[in-house]
Structure formats: C-alpha cells, structure tokens
Amino acid sequence: MKFRTAAIQYKLADIESFEQFAEQVTHYVRNASEYGVQFILFPEFFTTQLMSIGDEHGKALSIDRLPDFTDDYLRLFRSLSAEYGVYIIGGTHVIKTADDSLRNAAHLFHPSGKIDVQHKIHITPSEVEGWNMSAGEALEVFETEYGTIAMLTCYDIEFPEIVRMARAKGADVIFCPSCTDDRHGFYRVRYCCHARAVENQIYIVTTGTVGSLRKVDLMRANFGQAAVIAPNDIPFPPAGILSEGIINDDMLVVADLDLALLEEVRLRGAVTTWRDRRTDLYTDWK
Template sequence: MTIRVCAVQYKLEDISQFEQFAAQASHYVRNASEYDAQFVLFPEFFTTQLLSVPDGQGNPLGIERLPEFTPRYLALFQGLARQYGMHIVGGTHVVDAGGGKRQNAAHLFYPDGRIAVQPKLHLTPTEVEAWDMTPGESLDVFETEFGTIAMLTCYDIEFPEIVRMAKAKGADIVFCPSCTDDRHGFYRVRYCCHARAVENQVYVVTTGTVGSLRRVDFMRANFGQAAILSPNDIPFPPAGIVAEGVINDDMLVVADLDLQLLEKVRAAGSVTTWRDRRTDLYPDWS
C-alpha cells in the first residue's frame, strides 16, 4: 500500500484573533488536498500562535490561557478532516490535564470525526519549569485505514526505547511534530529521526515551526524544516531522505510512502535491524 503524506512548515507570526489562526491552518490543509494527501502533519506548539492574541488590556496571553482555545481548536481540525477526507495530525496543543496541570498533546483527527490523543511522554526543562507541564503516562498507536501510526513529539524521538515500543505495537509510520528554536535543537531531533527510522525500519515524518512570535515567551525564535525519512536501504533514497523542505521557509513537503517496501527490507534487506535485535543481551520493548 502506498500513501501520500504532507508535512507543514508552519510559519508563526503574531495575530489578533482566532479567525486568523483558523484561516492559516485551513490554507495549509486546502493546499495539501490539492496534492491528494491522505495524512497532513502540523508542528509541535503551533497553537501557541494563539497566545499572541491580545487580552482586554492589549497584552499577549500566558501559557495558562492556551487550553481555553481547546474547543475551537478541536472543532476547527475535526471539520477540516471531515471536509477534505484526510487524516490530520494537528501538531500539538496544550490541554488541561486536571489538577491544575497541563499537557502538551498530539491530536489525530480522522475523516469520520474521531479524535485520538497522545500526550508527550518526555518533557524538556522549559516545558516543566517555565510552563508547568506534566508528561503523558502511556504510549498508544493508532489504527487507520492505511495502517498503524504513532505520534511521538519532538523530545520523545530522542529516546530509542519509546520508538521501539511503537514499532512493536505495529506502527509503520511515526509522525513527529517538533518545535526547536536553534540549530542545536533542530539537529538533535533530525538526527534522532534518522536513527529511529534505521533502527526500527519505519518511516518517520517530522516537521517544525518556522517564523517568530515576537510577543510570546519562548516562541520568539524558531528553526525548522520538514522531512519525510525512510530506512537506509537500497529500495529507498541513499540518504534516507524521501523529501525535505527548505529550512525556515513557509511551505509544504509531500511524498509517497510504500508500506510494502518496509516489509521487504525487514525480511531481506541489506541489514535487518528489527529482526536482528539481541533480546538475549538487552531488554526488548516490553
């Protein structure tokens, strides 16, 4: 089976009302539909753009206000997924986790209106210390008509064990929404995406925010690039890069993923990293 995926290099810029955010998100989805994409990926923390909407005194909003937009965020992307008949990984959005805590959660919007959620499992110091977030407690994979996927956000991809768990649960594609503010953070995520694709013989689709929110703390700088990555083996591009964007540009990146090729290289590739793991020497995913 071949599926077409699209990753959005979402350009952050200050806005004054929710409708501007909705119009920008709708533009990207509409554009992806013109390429007949079946999955669209938005970046981590792209909804922080809503924090630039001024309060009654003209000041930007604090992170504690972002969950207030959750109903409109859900309705927007649920409607877009239905309208265009596609699966949308709506980046991540900060949600109320109860008990005064917040979570950074990836959302999958199905064309039939269903919504699946995967909270980020590994949090950066900024998320914990500045934004008072709490991590998710379990990993899920998600069944679609095109196969099984996982959603692992940014820092999550830097932990090999969690991606191995996703593969063991059946995921062939890992969607990795990301948000990094400099080259160091960007390349940490990017190199780990490549490593996870090689180790587990899966596709990894990643993207990050670009642009700047001049009024929002910790979102004033963004360094991002979308990439659609494969295992490094003969049926795939030599560098394992199926497609990638132009760094820090506002754009979409589109590619076709052949899931049957994954089965072929797992069974008889130049290397068979998934099959050859040494569970007698180190614990398996369970």
C-alpha cells in the same frame, strides 16, 4: 499499502483573533489536499500562535490560557479532516487534565470524526521551567485505514526505547511534530529521526515551526524544516530522505510512503536491524 503524506512548515506570526488562526490552518490543509494526500502533519506548539492574540492590555496570553481554545481547536480540525477526507495530525495543543496540570498533546483527527490523543512523554527542561508542563504516562499506537501509526513529539524521538516500543506495538510510521528554536535543537531532533528510522526500519514524518511570535515568551525564535525520512537501504534514497523542505521557509513537503518496502527491507535488506535485535538481552516493551 501506499499512501501520501504532507508535512507543514507552519509560519508563526502574531495574530489578533482565532479566525485568523483558522484561516491560516485552512490554507495549509487546502493546499495539501491539492496534492492528493491522505495524511497532513502540523508542528508541535503551533497553537501557541493563539497566545499572541493577547489580553485587554495587549500582552500575550499566558500558557494556562491556551487550553481555553481547546474546543475551537478540536472543532476546526475535526471539520477540516471530514471536509477534505484526510487524516490530520494537528501538531500539538496544550490541554488541561482533570487535576488541572498542563499537557502537551498531539491529536490525530480521523475523517470519520474520531479523535486520538497522545500526550508528550518526555518533557524538556524549558517546558517544565517556563511553562510547568507535565509528562504523559503511556504510549499508544493508532489504527488508520492506511495502517498503524504513532505520534511522538520532538524530544520523544531522542529516546530510542520509546520508538522501539511503538514499532513493537505495530507502528510502521511515526509522526513527529517538533518545535525547536535554534540549530542545535533542530539537528538533535533531525539526526535522531534518521537513527530511529534505521534502527526500526520505519518511516518518520517530521516538521517544525518557522517564523516568530514577538509577543510570546519561548516562541520568539524558531528553526524548522519538514522531512519525510526512510531507512537507509536500497529501495530508498541513499541519504534516507524522501522529501524535505527549505529550512525556515513557509511551505509544505509531500512524499509517498510504501509500507510493502518496509517489509521487504526487514526481510531481505542489506541490514535487517528489526529482525536482528537481541530481545534475549533487551526487551522491546512491557
């Protein structure tokens, strides 16, 4: 099984309406579709751009107003997924749960109109202190026409256990939307993506926000780069990078993922990390 994926380095800038947001999103989807992709990944927290629309006093909207755009967000991405016949991981969007808590949620839009959701499981201190985010409570994997995937957001990828669980449940590709404001955060996520690819012999597709929202607290600085990452073994590039963008540029990257190569290295690779894990000493998941 082979498929092509794109990852968007989404450039944040202050806007005045949802229509401006929709135009920018549509531009990226149309651009990616010209490369014949089957999957498109947007970054974490890119819908915070909607907070810059502001209130009647010109001040940025507060984080608890972001869920007000959920219906429009879902409608936009469902429409684009169907129109272009692609799976879209619509980055993450802040939603409200039944008990009115805020969750950072990744959304997978199927061309059929189906929508899958994965709440971010590990929440950073700044998300808790600055935005009062609450953590997701379960890991899911999702079936697509091109195999089983998982969506783990930014900080999630820094926890080996959760990625091992995703692989044990059948995921061959992890889509990792991210949002980091400096080099330290960016490289924490990036290096962990490489480690998880080696440990589990999987592909990681990751991207982050670039640009800045001058009105929005916690989003005034962004440091990002998209990359498609493979295990470090003979069928793949030595550094494990199938494709990567130019840091902090407004762009997208594209790469082909061959799932058969993953099976090959799991069986006959220079190392067979997935096969050689010691489940007699540590379990994959419960």
